[in-house]
Amino acid sequence: AQSVSQHNHHVILSEAASLELGCNYSYGGTVNLFWYVQYPGQHLQLLLKYFSGDPLVKGIKGFEAEFIKSKFSFNLRKPSVQWSDTAEYFCAVNAQAGTALIFGKGTTLSVSS
């Protein structure tokens, strides 16, 4: 069965600091990978996704993620965080397009101004 691990439960950063959130998945076949963000009181929003091709994926709001197949990882990065990036971040995977997503436990990011 597929599973997703997010190593950081709570990350606290100051504005302008760089961010990297870890995500590893467990599945032997081809996967589609996603990062979602959930701002306080709001619904999930897609940050970026990887299906195939260039393993470095750029998303909205300056976020990017790199798919490293050999490490089963899809870490999320941002060079310089802002206070408005304070949110819950979820990594997710599905093995086939259109099937349900399997989510990691999420990482809470707190950015102080």
Place this chain on the structure above:
Amino acid sequence: GAVVSQHPSRVICKSGTSVKIECRSLDFQATTMFWYRQFPKQSLMLMATSNEGSKATYEQGVEKDKFLINHASLTLSTLTVTSAHPEDSSFYICSARDGVSPLHFGNGTRLTVT
């Protein structure tokens, strides 16, 4: 972009009563919808997959008689929590497939059972 509307956003009910949650795809036809549950400080856990015109497929450990799912049209799926108990209090989120991906999520429903 594709929008998924969920209603109600918040509901409080008494133990033993039933609650219905609606999930609508507003500008696309969703042949498949997914229902998730999110407990505080935890991730989204898939409850069931709902296909239009057929019975839902439930994940292991999810009681199909307790969580009734109906997907009668291409734009509407409903989740009914029957005989709700306090332990059913949670955040319920639906998502709908628009073509192949990505999945679009509703705003969620906060259910509190007293």
